Amino acid sequence: MNAEHHSDPLGVITSPREWLTRALKPLSSTIHTPQTSQEKTMKTSTFRRASVVPALIALGLAACGSDAGDSTDTGPMTTDMDMDMNMGDPDATPADDVVGAALARGEYSLMDTRPEGYDGVAGTAVIARSPLGTTITTELTGLLPNVDYISHAHAQACDDGNAGPHYQFEVGGSEFPPNEIHLAFTSDNDGNGFMTAENAKIAGTAAVAFVVHPMEFIDNKIxxxxxxxDEPGSIDAAIAAGLDESTMDDMDDEG
Structure with a gap:
């Protein structure tokens, strides 16, 4: 990042780091980690739907999918764009509970790029593809308490170039949602994390992995x-059928 970026007295934010600092404030509410599907659906939370901050996402992009040294100065940023984009809602329907969805899931494996203090991290992520779009839910333990994290869907397997670039619905298109799936959350007092992110687009089969980073050390994948x-071939079949709701119901009945 250009060290000469600054914030002027009129309040125009010209530094991505300043965007990040301001963006972290709404993410600091305590998050309840649900234990059952019913709790996930019915729980209450003081966490408000997080607004995606363009510079915050850009930091993640630089660390996740490109060389940070290649970043360029694009000039002052404003709050006018992308403020309605969403990086997670703890009250959204968890991926496991999305009706008529083709599901895929996995357990977290530690990455060599993780910072110190994260050797005990464990958890799961689930992706649901349904007629309503794509939902990803993640649950983790062993995180540092009260720390902000960001995560993304990726287009390569975990052991293939550290999961490679972010998954994009339109390859080469926008590096922001809704063309990518980004998710942010804050760990609770015990180092647990839970969040669900939704996207109105249906992810293709290239969305094969999911990576989590600490917000402060965005270039260190944890x-x-x-x-x-869950059912081999179900995603291909669902996408080929256009994720027609009746087709998905038939698939569920066959299971």
Missing amino acids: ACVDFIE
Whole structure:
């Protein structure tokens, strides 16, 4: 990042780091980690739907899918764009509970790039593809308490170039949601994390992995999930059928 970026007295934010600092404030509410599907659906939370901050996502992109040294100065950023984009809602329907969805899931494996203090991280991520779009839910333990994290769907397996670039619905298109799936959350006092992110688009089969980072050390990937289908071939079949709701019901009946 350009060290000369600054914030002017009129309040125009010109530094991605300043965007990040301001963005972390709404993410610091305590998150309850649900134990059952009913709790996930019915629980209450003081966490508000997180607004995606463009510079915050850009930091993740630089660390996750490209060389940070290649970043360029694009000039002052404003709050006018992308403020309605969503990086997670703890009250959203968890991926496991999405009706008529083709599901894939996996357990986190630690990555060599993780910072110190994360050797005990464990958890799962689930991706659901349904007529309503794509839902990803992640649950983790062993995180540092009260720390902000960001995660993304990736287009390569965990052991293939550290999961490679972010998954994009339109390859080469926007590096922001809804063309990518981003998810942010804050760990609770015990180092647990839970969040669900939704996207109105249906992810293709190239969305094969999910990576989590600490927000403060965005270039250090902590852990990665390789998604494995609950029913082999179900995702291909669902996508080929256009994820027609009646077709999905038939698939469920066959299971």
